[in-house]
Amino acid sequence: MPIYMDLHIVPGVNAKDVAEAHRQDVYLEKDHSCKCLTYWVDEMRGHVFCLIDAPSKETVYELHNRSHGLVPHKIIEVQPDFVQSFLGRITDPSDAPLTDNGLLLIDETSYRMIMSVQLPDTVLLQHEAGTESAKKKVQQILEIIRNEITAKNGKEAIQEQHSIIGSFITAEKAVAAGLAIHRQLQQINSSCRISIHAGEPVTQHDKLFGETLQFLHRMHFIQRKEQVGISASVRELVAKELMHKTEEDLFSLSANDEQLLNALFNALEEKYSEADFQMDEYAQSLAMSQSQLYRKTTALTGYSPNDLLKEYRLAKAIERLRKGAQNITEITFDCGFNSPSYFTKCFKKKFGLLPITYQELL
Structure with missing residues (x-):
């Protein structure tokens, strides 16, 4: 059967109430041909995420509705190995405490710092340096990235064709890993775009950490290779002392920067295939003049709107x-x-x- 992860938005939620709701789900799971695998609780944000082996999304919804009435706001299908790599588990944690009445109390957030390291294009590298040199360089880069993710208590979540994704529980560890990778790559006369953002596994996107990964991809477009890019949410979580010590190696976005970046890329994704589309035309929908759009886009990305x-x-x-x-x-x-x-x-x-x-x- 497929495995699904769902999002419940429950303001004021606490771990004990979620544990009780989960027990009710488990009690009725067989009636719905489901298996409730585990869950995560974020009391601060009021979000709960359940992982369930089920015949369909509709079955997940029906199970929750019958058990306690707290129906999901979003359900996505997930791959268990992806969940394991991003979140570290797909079953209940072995060290979760038991309450006096035997209730397993899981108080663990699924909020993660996600680091994306964009790898060199192997074809371009091969064209520049030859096949053997290109292979050797890529292997050096991969070794540095993987060693630092592990050394900073992270997990390699995905290796896509042209990037490696690392998942971290704390912002300090994620930033420390990014900076260590950046500095070691400099020592071998290489560089990669490194971006770090924070997010949750299920949002309105249809993929696991899809919204976070999409934004990281957008950050790579504007990322300076001589710095590590961090989002506003990561910057808020990083100790001021670390920011001060490493400021010259970090490039951070503000919330307004992120809003503009998303607006620009939403337009690009919708219109890029239309040969007569010009980004200047997009200014009106952003309530900007063409000169404002030009100035803000250039300041944020280093490109004019049409060059972007x-x-x-x-x-x-x-x-x-x-x-x-x-x-x-x-x-x-x-x-x-x-x-x-x-x-x-x-x-x-x-x-x-x-x-x-x-x-x-x-």
């Missing part, structure tokens, strides 16, 4: 090239470029080789 659009289109193009399912002409128009020749010119200027050469090196 071009960078985004190129990033989407290289994703499509890696998949190998389309030819250059198809990718050109699907990514919003108005001609293959212009796309090729932009690609060569950005990456130092032709799109067809990139495709051949895959």
Whole structure:
């Protein structure tokens, strides 16, 4: 059966009440062909997350409704190994205390600091340095990243094709890992974009920590390779002493920066494939003049609005090239470029080789 994680928003919730509700779920689980695996409680935010083996989302909803009436606000399907890597467990913790009446009391938040380290593009590295040198460099980088995640009590949550994701319980450990990776990469004359954000496993996104991972991907677009990027929520949790000591190595976003970044990328994701779309047109929907949008976008990202659009289109193009399912002409128009020749010119200027050469090196 699939495994689901759900979110309950319960202001004023406490661990004892959740333990009692969980016991009621367990009592009725067989009636619904479910298995209640475990849960997490965040008393400060008033959020509860349940992990349930069930036939369907509808069954999860019905079980909770019948047991105690606290129905979920969101349910997503999850992979158990992802939950294990992000949160450290998929069953009840062995050290959870028992109350006098035998109730297992779990008081553990699922709020995590998530670090994303963007790996070098192996094709571009191979083009620059040769196949063997590229492999050696990537292995060095991977070893540094993994060693520091482990050394700072983190967990390697995901290794995507071009990034490694680490999960940490505390902001101090996450930032310390990011800084250690950054400094060690400098010692081997290398660099990666490193971004850290905080979040919960289930929000309105349909993937585990999906909202957090999406924002980290957006941070990479504006991240300076000579610094570690942290979000406003991470900065709030990091001790002032650590921030002061490492300020020159950190790039932090404000809440207003994050709001603008999300607004810009929401527009990019919706419109990038339209060749006649210009980011300047988006100013009105943000209640800004074109000059305000230009100034704020440039200050935040280092790109003008239209240059940011071009960078985004190129990033989407290289994703499509890696998949190998389309030819250059198809990718050109699907990514919003108005001609293959212009796309090729932009690609060569950005990456130092032709799109067809990139495709051949895959």
